[in-house]
Amino acid sequence: MKRRDFVKAMMAASASVSARTVLGQQAPPAQAPPVAPVSTALPAVAPAPVPWMEGLMQMKPLPLSPLSPDTVAETNAHFFSDRQLAALRRLSEIFMPPYQGHPGAAEAGTAEFLDFLIGVSPADRQKMYQTGLDRLDTEAAEHFGVSFAAVNAEQADQLLRPWLRTWMSDHPPTEPYADFINIAHSDIRAATVNSQAWSDAARVAGKEAPNTDLYWYPVDPDLRRNASQCVTPGRRPS
């Protein structure tokens, strides 16, 4: 059962309980005394205009299939500098061009998504990206007299290939620049393959969307879960 359907079912179930026990809308047994009017059962507070939840349980679900924002909107990039973002866009195009009917990184909004992701990531991740993108620009200028955003495919290959490594998960290269090149490659690939554009293309080709899996919502989340924001109510061990 989909989560939404489940929630609906639960709402309906609890509604039938509350309807019987609280609102008294269920037809009472013939011998039972008349049910007291709703108003007398309510606490002595200002009444709502109508009972707040009335009618929701009987509502027919909307024919709504939620639209992912990527369908119609673009991510506003604001973390990287213009120059860094231009280098990241070019790097993304080089590493992940369109291939056999599948979108490339540009069509998948990969650079803009990574601007968002890295922007909310820990400082060492941010620094690795910023330093790496700056170095791409520096090397492009040194070798070809242009920014990395303006290198052609052959020039890009000369700058990137020496740094490509094979590696196993959790163990990226240890040299900082190779670390950046290979992690950025991996991130660009994942952000592109996981994009809605890629899924749409897969569907058109009659294949299943990749990376579709069981997603766990927060289970009974503690809304004050950040320890740093915690106010200790109790005593500390003596």
Add this chain to the structure above:
Amino acid sequence: MADEKVDVLIIGSGHSGGMAAKVLTEKGISCLMLNAGPVADIHRDTEVRPAYSLPFRGFKPPGQIPHVFQADEFDTNTWVDEKEVPYTYAPQNPYNWVRVRLFGGRSLFWSRASFRLSDYEFKAKSHDGYGDDWPISLADLDPYYSRVEAIFRVRGQANGLPQFPDGNFVADTSPFPGCIQRLSGVAKPRNIPVCKQRTSLGVNGLASSVNLLLPDAFATGKLRAIPNVVVRELSVDRNTGLVNGAHFVDRLSRREMSVKARVVVLAAGTLESTRLLLNSRLADSSGVMGHYLIDQIYGAGIVCSVPEARDGKATKELMGGSAILPRFRNIDTKARNFIRGYAVNVWSSRGDMDPRSFAAYGAELQKKMESYHGSGLSTNIMGEVLARYENHVRIDSEVVDAWGIPALRVETKYTDNEFNMARDSVDTAIELAEAAGFEVLAKNYEPNPPGYSIHELGTCRMGNDPKTSVLNKWSRSHDIKNLVVVDGSSFVSGGWQNPTMTIVALAMRASEHLADEMRQGNV
């Protein structure tokens, strides 16, 4: 106001707590189980979704669980949030503490690998002189292993190897696929055994406390359980020195509460049980509580390709399946630069290759991925970490969790014995792969940070001498006779084996002994 005293308070609901509850309630003893997290309901709490519809497009949400390398965005919310329950370490010695607080704990998600320890572990010091022997041997635990294996329905094959004790198996008679047979062919002349994996089948695909152990306990009518309560500390009767209950915090409201009990069974997982005892300042007359933290080396291994399986030729007969190369070093011969040993996990896949296995990008990488599809075979080490006094945990007085409970500080690191072992495992895997005609695409000598294996053990070690151990051979505190610790913290050495079967067998043994002692009025 409740003025009730329960017979046994069990803290934790995973495999060890579940086994304690099953044994004790089936012997007529009333138990109350406390669990720090909520009860998960997969129908309510999950939905099948594409990665693009998730908040971070499938990337792990930054900062929430940076030390859970195993996680992705789909399952992020099943792990303990590191902002909610922080722990600390020195920056140069990171530690991955991988935790689940859902009801059932890590038993909900474990790998199902089901091995016995051998006397090369229980009597390791007698074999090579290092460390300490356990106060028990395989013969002591054998009957409990057999009963646990029956409950968990462990599928396996008898191999007759003393370092890889056989058990009470659902017989695995399936043949190895061709790629593993080839590996086996080149391993044999090198005296390296290639064996079938041993795996808990469980029931309906699940081998968890919540379906194999706790239902029996609830069926007795003797078990009650409270989810979402975080135990702050154990309470003590000042006259007797015995524990008499626990103070806990309601996870959502922060209400502080107390409960009384005649006996306390700790089953919160090695480091949480240890943290609770350290925060309670209890049961540590030996001074070794928190010390001898061990786990297992993971992460070193190789990725290869079986050439005959490329370009659409990966058949079921050739590819897929897995094997284990149980410890083969320091059995009859002596390794050059390390003691103890490791096992090598081998698995092959008829699916996509990891793009990181190729130093290529763009169309070139796509073509490689297509050509190599279905030809992958990988190895990974599971290596013993030596028990050392210096590797320890203690309370960090500067940091508290979301309920104001002082956090744990982990001070541990690997040394040359572990690094040399990891190097040997990768060199050996390469030698075997090349001899078998596989192409080695990627290799990694560097172990993952300590803790990654999720096999943390040893911080309340058992022993015969109260001066050098926290627990006796029945997993009971030397200092406090109504306190029993049934999780992995009792281990003296860990070997290379996934510890679940040993933890559950020890929990069964400890709980039966506890029930006897309670019946005789000794506890």
